[in-house]
Amino acid sequence: MTASELPDDRGRWGADDELGTLNLIDDAARARAAEEVRVGRSVSLALPVEPASMLGGPFAPPSPPSPPVQQALLHTGTPPMGMSEVLIVTPHHPALTHLDAFAHLPVDGVVYPGMPLEDAVTAGGVDHGSTTAFAVGITTRGVLLDLAPGGRLPSAHAITRADLDAAEEHSGAQVLPGDAVVVRSGWGFSWDSEEPAPGMTVDAIRWLHDRGVSLYAGDVGDSFPPTDPQVPMPLHMVALARLGMPLVDSVATDDLAATCAELGRYAFLLSVAPPRLHGLTGVPVNPQAIF
Amino acid sequence: MTASELPDDRGRWGADDELGTLNLIDDAARARAAEEVRVGRSVSLALPVEPASMLGGPFAPPSPPSPPVQQALLHTGTPPMGMSEVLIVTPHHPALTHLDAFAHLPVDGVVYPGMPLEDAVTAGGVDHGSTTAFAVGITTRGVLLDLAPGGRLPSAHAITRADLDAAEEHSGAQVLPGDAVVVRSGWGFSWDSEEPAPGMTVDAIRWLHDRGVSLYAGDVGDSFPPTDPQVPMPLHMVALARLGMPLVDSVATDDLAATCAELGRYAFLLSVAPPRLHGLTGVPVNPQAIF
Amino acid sequence: MTASELPDDRGRWGADDELGTLNLIDDAARARAAEEVRVGRSVSLALPVEPASMLGGPFAPPSPPSPPVQQALLHTGTPPMGMSEVLIVTPHHPALTHLDAFAHLPVDGVVYPGMPLEDAVTAGGVDHGSTTAFAVGITTRGVLLDLAPGGRLPSAHAITRADLDAAEEHSGAQVLPGDAVVVRSGWGFSWDSEEPAPGMTVDAIRWLHDRGVSLYAGDVGDSFPPTDPQVPMPLHMVALARLGMPLVDSVATDDLAATCAELGRYAFLLSVAPPRLHGLTGVPVNPQAIF
């Protein structure tokens, strides 16, 4: 497959577009989302994170290598005026559920939908393709596509259109334009796994494109090592970078799957509302599936 | 007024309680919330934040003093493997919408509902009264109490029960046990204001208590300087510390007020879902009012 | 031994003293230092530190738990305007050679020479007993006291006056008032040692006091676990906190011992010049022994 054969929507919403597939979220999609909210029950799709203490030395608690969030509890006087902290956060850490902005992954030197990297991201910050576009929050209907109900996909499994079709059928819901999908593989972040993880293929990305998916959230992303060395990272380099589809990486899906099974429905209102921080390439988020 | 006359619910839900007034959110409150979701439209209650660049020196963009969020855009190779960053965040900064946990404000050396500070917060971290309690997210019905429709409260105004009654009447909704309130004063964070801000009084806190409010979110908090020097910071030292009522500080309310006016209803599903970080005294959040 | 029997010099140089035993460095001590500089050869007494990368995730280099220094290499444009970084430093980390200021270790609620902790260290910073006192740098004569030439002390060895006397005799130099001592045990920082380390006793601290030592630098400090549970941490809680003797923790001594042996002399000019940062409780430093 050559680059010119990859699905590519750059230009569809103009040369300055900041929203990508979020443009597909219309009143109908929102109304579908609202319809799913019946009991006011919500499920978190975020991995819980225990911040590492920045207090170093022999008396300090052990901290994992390269933690996603570090916490420095502050001294505020004797007695303390209040308890407070400073956090150090690496948003793209795989142990932290986060939302990728377009500027996270330039391909061939350009940021979606075609802005040269040197203009999009300068020494001063991210001027195009940042989290600013969705900092107010994203609300649409979400559908859970469970690729391995009750279990997990085989190691190194290459996820295709057929897998997604089967999961959609299992869900009993139909993915419509503007909907978000939450993809469950039964895998997830592990500090020390050496097993090859499954991943989305270009074929699967085409399915997302065909269906008009507005947002991808999953406990599975790109396989590592790549299934197809010619197109490594299809989710990041095709869906995010060429289709303009924001990605929620490192999603927790087990609670959601359990709730869907319990309630007997696999569609919900999905609220993806990160801290309202502009100008980032990625931002932590706690997506909520609301039933 | 002596300390013993202040409203105090410590012990109501046990000596180890981590939820405080969030205990009041029951199926009925959630069902009321669900009922308000009709069109799938959401409004952000967070202030937008432009991170300050950590690149120092004469070629760097100017940054404000004591910014709430700092961003270091990372070098990831030539050409870059991807764009990424490290953030430094001070969650309790008044320019950043955030959720206060109980451990933020010990009174008389104890954290709600009575844990000695030395046990609740150690060198290793926050063991009690942290953000862990609500890290999955909070969902309930919210009601906008607009204290100054179309304008703002007078400087140094002491907000009382009567103000809240009037705002509730204006809203057309009734605040029921387990509901959250969003209080609008028309004020908000300013880097350089020297005007005395309005603030909640103990009388107003009693109203919240009487009504069974589960969560307070406002563009107004405690007056500064204090109205009553004997009980400075009623919202933090009484509602948060004695009633166990989590607070969302520095809320943006104008978009919400406009939407309520447009739709003609002042109640909504309120989703308060911070990044799922455990063990903090406060955490940035982007509350969503969903209609 | 009761607290009243410990060596204590608080008050000797006044109630506002910021220098402690650095007051002992006089023109004679400086002249002795100058006399030792004959060839212009210098030896570093600092442990080398490899900063941990703050780039997280699967493509990032592994970093140790709780590293003393973290580095975020900055993006400065395409092509880069220059290469730059932000560092996060925990000065008191045992893998980082650093200088302790008095405010690092209050005893019984007071900072040397008797300032209440609440006045010395406020929410705003360190007002007394900080690194400000020696931020210009310290220059005096240093003498190497090698407690285990060519080897290392036994595990858990309690260092006494007799050990220091023997090392002084071995050195051929005499420790005079205002001199600094560099103490070598042959131990040093290890990430995973579980052997009980040797340490200084109150008896050894008395020797330092009797000799008028101005500064202690060592690859050995307080034993852990404590030899005498009644007086844990004699170096920190007596020498630093009661005598006002600044400490250089986590010193590298092998290169120095080799150079002293090669040159046949154990005295040198010692330059201890940390980055000129005011108001800290500790600061990284690279002490230089100059021959």
Add this chain to the structure above:
Amino acid sequence: MTASELPDDRGRWGADDELGTLNLIDDAARARAAEEVRVGRSVSLALPVEPASMLGGPFAPPSPPSPPVQQALLHTGTPPMGMSEVLIVTPHHPALTHLDAFAHLPVDGVVYPGMPLEDAVTAGGVDHGSTTAFAVGITTRGVLLDLAPGGRLPSAHAITRADLDAAEEHSGAQVLPGDAVVVRSGWGFSWDSEEPAPGMTVDAIRWLHDRGVSLYAGDVGDSFPPTDPQVPMPLHMVALARLGMPLVDSVATDDLAATCAELGRYAFLLSVAPPRLHGLTGVPVNPQAIF
């Protein structure tokens, strides 16, 4: 002037050289340095820095925009186990005296002495041309070249060979191969100066090259705006990048000038010993002139 006419020593000490002009420091230079140490008196060449507090909000002390060093004083229990902090440092900040490594300034995509930037600096860190080369510390003879005794250079003054000759004559010392120079202009860092600063020209860099200067330290660097737009930043883009001459930026020179005048000699032992941190592009330092 074309690039090919600029002084260029890349290759002189081999294709893998990490030391540049520090190769010129030989036993003779060190012996000259030793000869200047007569009384053991030292002077700091570093600007004092007050760290900004990372405690944000209305009760926190004001902090300047883009401070070079930020301090988070840590909570370590009640009562505190000890006082400690975390620092955030931007080494290349102009308010912070620091040492530039070669990797700081690639020209035409290569780092001195010719390593492609992509090999020298990767996502994992700085593999070539970093502070590792001089992390043990630099010791040699220094000579003060005071370009404006008792005053300061005119605004925008272009410093030439003639200025350096005159300053050398005024010093009474002769700059010999392997010596460091400390250049005083009477300017220095200012947070809000808008006056065009003086700066070194290519002519002046040739003088440094001709004399075999090993290290440049100055309160003056490259003029801003550039005097010659064709060769902006001669000190950084020629001396550092093409000659391999490490630079100490933002040096404090007034105390040194006063001491030289008092003692009647302008040469001294110069000790430049930054914290022993490997792999950085720059590092804070407190150079000591020892007499």
